[in-house]
Amino acid sequence: MSAAAPGQSADNPFPVRGVAIRVAGWIDKLGAVWVEGQIAQLTLRPGSNTAFITLRDPAADMSLALTCPRDVVVNAPVKMTDGTRVVVFGKPNFYTGRGSFSLRVSEIRAVGLGELLLRIERLRKLLDAEGLFDPRLKRPIPFLPNTIGLITGRASAAEHDITAVATSRWPAVRFAVRNTVVQGPNAVPQVVEALRALDADADVDVIVLARGGGTFEDLLPFSDETLCRAIARCSTPIVSAIGHEPDNPLCDLVADLRAATPTDAAKRIVPDAAAEQSLVNDMRRRSARALRNWVNREQHTLAQLRSRPVLARPLEAVQGRTEEIHRARAAARRDITRLVARESERIGHLSARLTTLGPAATLARGYAVVQIAAQTAVQSGVQTQAAVASGSAHVLRSVADAPAGARLRVRLADGAVTAISEGPATEDWGN
Template sequence: MSSPSTPEQPWPVRTVARKIAEWIDRLGAVWVEGQLAQVTARAGTGTAFLVLRDPAADVSLQLTAPIGLVRDGGAAVAEGNRVIVHGKPSFFYGRGTLSLRVDEIRAVGIGELLARIERLRKLLAAEGLFDPALKRRPPFLPHCIGLITGRASAAEHDVVSNATARWPSVRFRIEHTATQGALAVPQLVDALGVLDRDPDVDVIVLARGGGSAEDLLPFSDETLCRAVAACRTPVVSAIGHEPDTPLVDHVADVRCSTPTEAGRRLVPDLAEETARIATLRDRARRALAGWVDREQRLLTALRARPVLADPLRMLDARGEDVTRLREAARASVLRGLDRRGSDLEHVRARLTTLGPAATLARGYAVVQRLPATGGDAIDPAAPLPVLRAVTEVGDGDRVRIRVADGAVTAVIGTGAPKKTRAKKASTP
């Protein structure tokens, strides 16, 4: 039977069971720590059957022990107690079950438990799970409160009754679990996950009444502490009495010394809030009235100012300024026109004095030589040269003589020498 099994040559069940039993039998004895979940010691039998459970995981192991060993253990070998057992793994050939055949059972003392809790506390503190910066403030008025507690427990009554007395419309979602013993930690972790996933739950409360250090051990379990630290919803711890401080108190966002205090801190007091609202409303009313009075006085003072009392006063003053400036502008323009008119008259008189007409009026004449056309007609458009010297005309030339009141035409006489004529012409 040492040959490997094949589909054509499979091993019988007895062979497989025997090989497993032989392999397990080669294992040595071990010390195991756990929590007793079940103890069965029937009278008249020589073997007692026990279930040893891991408090931090959903794992258990079957134990078998002599009936005398269990009876001699007394109260230490009872369900819910933590123990250390020494035994050797064995495989029961007939049923195919694995068990641990123990020959010694020791109860874990309270001193050792407290020492282990202290070591765990230091470990969690070093990891930062107790850091105050990680604590979250529960909402002022939660929409729904998740409560994890024992069924029909005094802690549930204290939390619900006190919260309802302070705020009658408060809502709860309650998850009942074991709060001590081997099943407490798994149930607490499961309930915590259920409430944390509920979007309506705004805060989660872990509540339990007082008890011995062994009874409160589940609330110092590492698995539960890490589950509380991983929650996205704020967690309130209300375990035991004031002296009781399990590790979950340090991990939770808020610690309450008792479930009664938790019920009071979860919701505000309706009477106090109503009185506070009334006080705030009265303060707001007085503040608003004072503000209105202050603004009214300010408006009255502004209205009493000259500008607002007679708004047209400034316009009238500016209108008078415009009228005055307009009259000044008109007077300035008229004076300018008068000066320009006087200057024009002076220039006109000067031009008249210096003009040819005035010269002609004093007895002078303008002599112009007429063209030799052979006729008496003169083209008025043709320019006539002005005679400036006697040498410019000869005998028989026609000239036009312009005097003050008109012009005459003359013919230069003949027979007289030019010089003589020139002398006669220069005689006035």
């Protein structure tokens, strides 16, 4: 049975120096590389020709150890301090004696202001294209926040200005303060962590991100992409009060409200109790005046309505109508009486005319109606069409209808007599 390769079993392990030498050999095969970051710590030991630098990633909680000759730091184009953004050129190196990794730097270049501005402009266009600056996404600031979250430097002028101004405007205001580093390589992660903590607090209604004025390099953390995206993810309204009026970091564009200064942020978040009380008093006076005016106007309207004749003397219209009804009834009764009288008179005239034209009046004047019995007329051979149709006696209309021997009935005014016809007469009654 063959023995296991070195380092592949517990019976044949590598010694520490073996592993360190092999790791150093592997890393030594890597080529030199340009790296950009922010100086988090710079150590220049007296009497040492080596400078030790901790280079931090501004957008992530990661760092890298650098070593370089002292002259590289001293002769750098700009003064190397904590927070300076640099681009370094170095080769990965593994120190076998301590088992540590570092980047052996041979050249350091400071990131120029023009380059920083260009990068911020590119980031601004990227965030704008993603909609992080869209005004429709801005959340409204509550009128009177329950608790104000404040992220600022410890014992800073911004914290003093905000708390003092807010308390003077509304004494009952409450703050949840988170003190963080507001410049340098540790600013972004600390501010992002404070944002997450305050956003998760249900009592916090608005969060203020505040910092006093400073140089362009001092305000660079507030144009960091990580911080801008953290602000956009918050569900609590964010107020950005970074620097002074001319300063305009990218977090101002992502935040829901931009304040020119920390003092301006306090004024825009917390209402002025005195001004609000004055406004309430003014509204009460205006409401009372409007109510009184409305009551007076309605009373005037009612007085006008009551002064109208129909309401001032309501029975007058009824009485006037009563007289009209009486007059109309009298006129109607008069017209009806006149009409009845006229029609009665007309009926009397018609009755008189009928009486005059009737057979009784004719008989009363000496006339008589001669009738021949139907049976006699048949026996005599005289049968008129009227007698046949009626089957009774009929009025004589011709002498031919009363031959000799015909039985006649003579109707007079006071009765009737019977007679026997002797035939047509030859005497002329007219003579």
